[in-house]
Amino acid sequence: MPWGTRQDPHEAGLCDEYCSADIVPAKLCSSAGPNAKQLAGLKGRSTALRDGTGRDGRSAFGYSCPPAPATDSWISDMTWCSSIISYHNLLNTPPDSIMSQRVAIVTGAGSGFGAAIARRFAKDGVAVVVCDINDVGGQEVTDDINAKGGKAIYINCDVSKREPWVKMLAETKKQLGGVNFVINNAGATYKNKPVLETTERDFDLCFDVNMKSVFHSVHVMIPALRETRAGGGPAAIVNVASTAGIMGRPGLTWYAASKAACISCTKNLAIEFGPEQIRFNAICPVFGNTGLKQMFMGETTEDMFIKSIPLGRCSEPEDIANSTVFLCSDEASFLTGVALPVDGGRLA
Numbered sequence: 564m565p566w567g568t569r570q571d572p573h574e575a576g577l578c579d580e581y582c583s584a585d586i587v588p589a590k591l592c593s594s595a596g597p598n599a600k601q602l603a604g605l606k607g608r609s610t611a612l613r614d615g616t617g618r619d620g621r622s623a624f625g626y627s628c629p630p631a632p633a634t635d636s637w638i639s640d641m642t643w644c645s646s647i648i649s650y651h652n653l654l655n656t657p658p659d660s661i662m663s664q665r666v667a668i669v670t671g672a673g674s675g676f677g678a679a680i681a682r683r684f685a686k687d688g689v690a691v692v693v694c695d696i697n698d699v700g701g702q703e704v705t706d707d708i709n710a711k712g713g714k715a716i717y718i719n720c721d722v723s724k725r726e727p728w729v730k731m732l733a734e735t736k737k738q739l740g741g742v743n744f745v746i747n748n749a750g751a752t753y754k755n756k757p758v759l760e761t762t763e764r765d766f767d768l769c770f771d772v773n774m775k776s777v778f779h780s781v782h783v784m785i786p787a788l789r790e791t792r793a794g795g796g797p798a799a800i801v802n803v804a805s806t807a808g809i810m811g812r813p814g815l816t817w818y819a820a821s822k823a824a825c826i827s828c829t830k831n832l833a834i835e836f837g838p839e840q841i842r843f844n845a846i847c848p849v850f851g852n853t854g855l856k857q858m859f860m861g862e863t864t865e866d867m868f869i870k871s872i873p874l875g876r877c878s879e880p881e882d883i884a885n886s887t888v889f890l891c892s893d894e895a896s897f898l899t900g901v902a903l904p905v906d907g908g909r910l911a
């Protein structure tokens with residue numbers, strides 16, 4: 564309930580019991596909402612109200628919420644809780660950095676596209692969980708973000724297994740309070756080769772890292788994203804697929820199939836979770852300058868490949884980062900179920 568839109572809490576007789584307690588000072592409960600001076604005076608106080616219990620049930624973003632009055636019919640328990648959470652978020656949010664309290668988990672962020680996505684989020688004031696199995700790369704990216712004034716933590720997590728996801732979520736909640744965005748970017752492939760030379764191991768690698776990871780992320784992260792939504796925060800998942808999931812890519816059959824599956828599940832997830840305002844989109848990069856580049860090359864040389872890209876170059880990690888962060892932003896709040904080619908026009 565945005566303050567002042569329904570009924571002044573003073574008039575409803577709620578303030579004595581709820582607002583003047585340790586939750587919202589009574590003097591701020593006006594139908595006009597808090598003014599700038601009141602906000603300035605209370606920034607420290609709202610931090611002091613953190614109860615450190617994390618989120619469960621009515622306790623979210625570190626704030627305990629009182630139960631809504633049983634006799635009151637116009638406000639639900641959850642709505643009451645959300646209004647208090649939004650109120651405290653507002654108190655803690657300097658007007659010029661509205662993204663600063665948001666949290667993004669980026670998988671495969673120890674190198675390539677993922678590292679650029681993590682850095683770009685951090686530049687926008689988003690706290691980042693740098694997730695990878697490459698501890699050296701992951702820690703380097705994390706240290707770099709923190710050295711530049713951003714906020715990042717590194718978590719080792721093999722995205723193809725459920726348990727590491729569960730641990731990563733617990734650690735994220737403990738250290739950063741919750742999660743708004745999950746970027747399923749970690750990926751793997753085998754060296755470009757004719758399909759009859761591929762092995763079952765090649766197949767499993769592609770589907771475990773590129774696809775099963777999305778299954779685990781959805782099962783583990785959706786409850787956390789629901790908590791975020793209940794607190795009024797934005798929630799979105801971006802799956803990094805590939806142009807290979809849309810058009811043929813000889814020599815990479817099973818990799819391409821895993822990316823096509825990734826695009827397909829993104830669309831179905833977007834439909835299923837749309838009513839909860841949890842958005843799902845996919846990014847489809849064209850051949851880019853990262854660690855996987857050599858694996859993708861077959862008989863086609865880089866020059867030959869570039870000739871098929873109207874804008875005349877490969878993708879750079881920053882191209883992918885810009886589009887991914889955009890899909891999580893408020894500007895993209897009406898975009899869901901999109902598979903966005905970031906491809907210099909290759910698919911045009």
Ligand SMILES: NC(=O)c1ccc[n+]([C@@H]2O[C@H](COP(=O)([O-])OP(=O)(O)OC[C@H]3O[C@@H](n4cnc5c(N)ncnc54)[C@H](O)[C@@H]3O)[C@@H](O)[C@H]2O)c1
Pocket residue numbers: 670671672673674675676677694695696697700720721722723748749750751772773803804805806847848849850851852853854855856859
């Ligand atoms: N580079 C390209 O040309 C290209 C094109 C289209 C799509 N993609 C996709 O972009 C994504 C990022 O790849 P990149 O090109 O930056 O390559 P990259 O090798 O630089 O990055 C991939 C990262 O994922 C990590 N990783 C691998 N397996 C993991 C696991 N099980 N758990 C956690 N982390 C794991 C790696 O350690 C690495 O840091 C992948 O999904 C890839 O398929 C890449």
